[in-house]
Amino acid sequence: MSDGTFFTRDRGWHPPAFAPGYKTSVTRSPSRALISFPPTLSEQTGPVFGHDMLGELDDDLLHNYAAPGESAIGPRIIVYGRVLDEAGRGVPNVLVEVWQANAGGRYRHKKEGYVAPLDPNFGGCGRCISGEDGSYSFRTVLPGPYPWPNNGNDWRPAHIHFSVFGSGFAQRLITQMYFEGDPLIWRCPIVNTIPSREAVEQLIAPLDMNRTIPMDSRAYKFDIVLRGRRSTMFENRPEGN
């Protein structure tokens, strides 16, 4: 335990709550200013998840929902990277959960109405826990783009949703990973809630031919950066706490 308080979140780097190009945000965005306070133990601590919760196939979306001997249909990929903090340090032992559409762009969800077919061997969820240097990886299929009702003809770029716990609950983050070269990225109203092009680029994973497994899977690298932490949590604590 050598963690302290967090770097202040740069709210201008993140999407604002109210982003009318993404219509659903209009009635779901707080309109009053957020109230700041210095982090307390309630924000500095967070749930800890152990490797014992993981099943053997949790990080293998090709097989974790497939019938024995079968595998999900679609381009096989490896997604790997590190969970870092803003100081560039790896963040170990954090739970990374992912979910995505199948190779045709269809989610396994009862609210999903896209005509693309379900893949009987693809569930669409996976998880892993970062290693001592913050590294993580999983394998899956390349998700397809899909249409969604916002403007008349909006399509989501291919993407994987990421949910990440840090070492403190104030680092909690949900984001999305996009793929190098996808022309839909810059047309997407959800991507465009992010104010700067530079910040969007941080969510685009490059193809990494060095990590590609010949005759098997292509690899994409996606580093996730959580808020930085200052010095030791309790080095300045008063006696008795």
Added chain:
Amino acid sequence: MQRLDYLKESPSQTAGPYVHIGCVPNFCGISGVYPEDLGGVMRKPEARGEHITITGCVWDGTGTPLRDAMVEIWQADADGIYPGNEPRGQADPNFAGFGRNPGDQNTGEWTFETVKPGRVPMPDGRLQAPHVTFWIVARGINIGLHTRMYFADEEAANAEDPILGRIEHQNRVPTLLAEPQGQGAYRFDIRLQGENETVFFDV
């Protein structure tokens, strides 16, 4: 001039309408991948302290319940110790501290079965009132919303709570108070917008 070598935090993106697939797959019918959904059970029967339930709903600016939200909570045990990475000692082993709930698909209502948290000190030693940290994501929410729930029946502790005291518009404090319903049940509604918009924090 030299450059500071900091990275930028990954920008947030909405959890979208299918957050359940990744975070509570069993809830949305994807069974056989994980044995159970994370954060579904916060306490064992032996957990110390008062066993309580917290029921509520997240409401949008038109007064419509969110049926696709995911609500997470994080809190101390009955003695005010956080499970997990807590520097002050070991929390109650029968209490998890973390809960995750997708809400009812028709009503949007969620219930956490937990314990009443003890008081947790500020870094300067002053005691906070008993509280539960909430984090809310959903389609249309671009960055997860942090708030806190306090207990309306803890008037004395609430009156000296340093965080509640920072709220300039004190008439908004009641948006953070869960109302006791008897027999350990509390009601806590979260309003994203409008006249009684919940106080959200930049922690």
